[in-house]
Amino acid sequence: MATKAAASPVGIFGGTFDPPHLGHVAAARRAVRALGLERMLFVVANDPWQKSPDRTISPARERVAMVEHAIGDLEGFEVCTLEVDRGGPSYTIETVRELERSQGVVEPWIIVGSDLSLTLDSWEDAHDLKSLVRVAVLARPGSPLALPAGWRAVALDSDDLDISSSQIRHAVANGQGINDFVPESVIRDIAAFDLYA
DSSP states (O other): OOOHHHHSOEEEEEEOOSSOOHHHHHHHHHHHHHHTOSEEEEEEOSBOTTTTTTSOOOOHHHHHHHHHHHHTTOTTEEEEOHHHHHOSBOOHHHHHHHHHHHHOOOSOEEEEETTTGGGGGGSTTHHHHHHHOEEEEEOBTTBOOOOOTTSOEEEEOOOOOOOOHHHHHHHHHTTOOOTTTSOHHHHHHHHHTTOOO
16 A cells, blocks of 8 residues: 555645745745655744744744745645644654644655755754655755755755845845745735835
8 A cells, every 4th residue: 555655745845934935936846846746835934943043033924924925826835834833943853743643744855955954963853854754955056065964865956046035034124126036925915014124
């Protein structure tokens, strides 16, 4: 009997998404095509514990709304609110275990940029996480593409969209346009939620 993972491979694209941008969507599309994924879960972090000590993070529900609008009705793309619903610091290992318990998802693909790939061993319960997931590392402009040692990892080409959420936050704060970086629906959210100004 085939496992659910074999029949329906799942990708986990976790992040702060503050805000989500066209680079996120392009990276997810690239991973779906390269890995043959049937579902791509955009997992919005509640409290990204490796980032929150250094800057103010926008409210989680507002980031969820922006991701919903960023991915729209793209086939196979879903917003996953497990970490927001759980509250507290967000740990990928807990999300992976919950997806296995609640949805039968096994051996999902974790999608990370090359800027994060060598930090995986610092993630919560990294030793256990390593045995539960596969990792797809997307090339990112300015970051050398290196696969994490000891992880089941593959390298994927990127679409070379050199966009970062911090760049967008900075642009909004300085009254600059961001139309080339985020969907129109997200621009409306940023204004409605009064973010980054």
